[in-house]
Amino acid sequence: MTATQTAAGPGPGDSPVGTSPIGAGLISVELSGTPRSADERAALMADPGFGRVHTDHMVAVRWTADAGWHDAKLTAYRPLELDPSAMVLHYGQAIFEGLKAYRQPDGGVAVFRAEENAKRFNRSAHRLAMPELPVELFTAAVDALVATDREWVPSAEGQSLYLRPFMIATEAQVGMRPAQEYLFLLIAFPVTPFFPGEVKPVTVWLSDEYVRAAVGGTGEAKCAGNYAGSLLAQRQAAEKGCDQVVWLDAVERRWVEEMGGMNLFFVLDGGKRLLTPALTGTLLPGVVRDSLLALAPELGFTVEEGRLSKEEWRKGCEDGSISEVFACGTAAVLAPVGRARSASGDWTVGDGSAGEVTMRLRGALLDLQYGRAADPFGWMRRIV
């Protein structure tokens, strides 16, 4: 299958409502192995945690310099066979995405802004000198996997199906250059990121020793290496009694960038204004961040992309001009930040509990995703 052929398939915007055929005909189905029984599935889904319980199937698509994208298959979930010389194991050409499918009130399933993840995946691919995947093929893979594993989409409140698309360099040779062979994979996990009615604020550590990204680096790309480079700072945060690390800019170690794998928002002016760090090239442009920038004005908030220093954060909390801080991302949706800790001192955000604005925005986004509220932006796409 070449890019030209896949581009001729039905586009993701063609049927915002309704059911797509499996993978829009772009993915061949090659089922072997036995899916787990309904009883086994129910037992696993009773407490899936996050990313521990995978569904029965996966999608795999190969790329070679000669043939482009080809051999797109939906198969049983199974281990990979990888040559020890596979370039990803040596030079880290690996990118990933994260998106979710949600059970709808009528029992159907819809996915949130998959095209945005497909586009970001391609920006990440470009940055790591990897081949771009046609958006239609990305969304066809999502459709095929979600439709096939629809029983794995939880119905319990707050749960969803987390989709993990990723791409690795599979060419077997250890000479240093961009690989000539890649594998795209899509796997899925039923997840419980939170318990309804219990949103626990996180305590954050402002890291001034380690940095996540510098201008010109890979901070904007969702590449595996960014996470490898963050683990030591995350461990340090835990040693300081914090749940998450907050990254500051690499140059002055002063401007707030993001938190772990989530973007940050500050609530100002008595709860009327939202400020989020601008995309300077070092932050990951989150889909949830982008969604809140569109959704919040509909709810009467002013939104602004700008910059905020760690000193301003502290002072704002002390004089009350910053009433709430929250982090946002696909996995945890919205997480309130209750306390901040840094080498120069600690402070509490508001009264340390989940704030009203945070909970209102969180509720509005979840209502849209679970189909309980209107979808004025056309963000949800029905799969089954």
Ligand SMILES: *Cc1c(COP(=O)(O)O)cnc(C)c1O
């Ligand atoms: C994925 C990610 C986010 C959040 O992105 P969403 O698309 O909103 O899930 C934020 N920061 C980092 C570093 C990330 O990897």
